[in-house]
Amino acid sequence: MKAITVEPLVADTARFEEIPEPALHEGSVLVEAIAVGVCGTDVEIVHGAYGWAPRGEKRLVLGHESLGRVLDPGPGGSLKEGDLVVGIVRRPDPVPCPNCAVGEWDMCRNGLYTERGIKEIHGFMSERWRIEPEYAMKVAPSLGILGVLLEPTTVVVKAWEQVLAVGHRAFWQPETALVTGAGPIGLLAALIGKQHGLEVHVLDRFETGSKPALVRALGATYHTGTIAGIGFEPDVIVECTGASEVISQALSSIAAGGVVCLTGVGSGGRAVSAPGMASLAAAAVLKNNVVVGTVNANKRHWYRAGQVLAHADPGWLASLITRREPADRFMHALERQPDDIKTIVQFADV
Incomplete structure (x- = not known):
């Protein structure tokens, strides 16, 4: 073979x-x-x-x-x-x-x-x-070729599980979520955010093409530019780019009591200076923020990923x-x- x-x-x-x-x-x-x-x-x-x-x-x-x-x-x-x-x-x-x-x-x-x-x-x-x-x-046979999306879906199923577990360390009623990056992981993260009933926003660098339309088809809002430019502080940020500048923006823009979940593994970029990092850390302390990294998935997440895909619009998944x-x-x-x-x-x- x-x-x-x-x-x-x-x-x-x-x-x-x-x-x-x-x-x-x-x-x-x-x-x-x-x-x-x-x-x-x-x-x-x-x-x-x-x-x-x-x-x-x-x-x-x-x-x-x-x-x-x-x-x-x-x-x-x-x-x-x-x-x-x-x-x-x-x-x-x-x-x-x-x-x-x-x-x-x-x-x-x-x-x-x-x-x-x-x-x-x-x-x-x-x-x-x-x-x-x-x-x-x-x-499920009904998924057909879309079953190939199961593995990347497990990654964000786990990410959302981590976000909710950490967020509920105290009384917490999240309403807004921002996903940075509209690749497959980001779009699937946005899908799960909508399935959780949140107001979802997606930030990416492309102004045209299929990504803005796919985000809007979910009932989410698409943005370009900076995180600060979206005009509010999200309760949840799922970071899917791995870009250091986007990560630092996420850390400085999360709402009080909010959770930043890092899923992207990038190749570095412009580092945050030591004074800048100290400011980000101080803000996280004063706002009770949490930053959590997540990778891979266990069998529980694979099962739940199947449920996510089964409840999604197959036409949207096919896109x-x-x-x-x-x-x-x-x-x-x-x-x-x-x-x-x-x-x-x-x-x-x-």
Whole structure:
């Protein structure tokens, strides 16, 4: 079979090549790949920024945003041939740390976790892949190709869970939320904010294109410019850009008692000076603000992400998938185009 592989930490080594069929030890469930979402993590791995091959191997199969069709469900379990499934990305560390021991591998304390397509386990960008039944999440047939959005949705499901858990450390009635960045994570964060009944605003740098229309179709408000320019202090800010200047604006613009949730991992930028940081810290103290970082998701979030997608307008969700590339053109999928939101590599039809 063929797969998209890379030699981690070595730039420009990605290729679509023949590899052996997935081994049984990788999981008793055999899956035919339908589609795999492309995100910044994949781009960075291809560029040699990071990534780890399985132990004893030189190359890593890419891809962690999966959608597939069960070919062989293996012995027992609830899956059957033809079911649509996605694969959970992270696996708990073998020690395990206290969090991994209770199934919260997204909160791993010692960093010994592994991740499909990123760290020490092959990913999903292959014509067929195997998975352990407990890490295969069944997707409602009605979602079809939209099931490929499940993994990015888990990230913001967890983000909102963290926001609400922290916010309710005291009496709190949030009314307004700002999402910074209108990529797939930002738009899905806005979707969940609307599902929670909040007045949602989205800030991005594009003045035209599909993003403003998608935000308005949610019943949210689209902004460009600065956070201060939106004209109010949000109760919640979900930061999805990773840009240092936007982060500092968020910290200085959050309402008293509000929560800033950081989901974006950027490449730095203009640093906040020490005096500036002291001012931001003083404001956070005096306004009882909280800043929380969040990454990855555990099985609870995968289940809830399925509920989020099931309650969303399928036409709106479909608009998030702006480009589909066949597997042999995967390098084109990595090249970001101006109006891209979510690009997928498609291996087969649903």
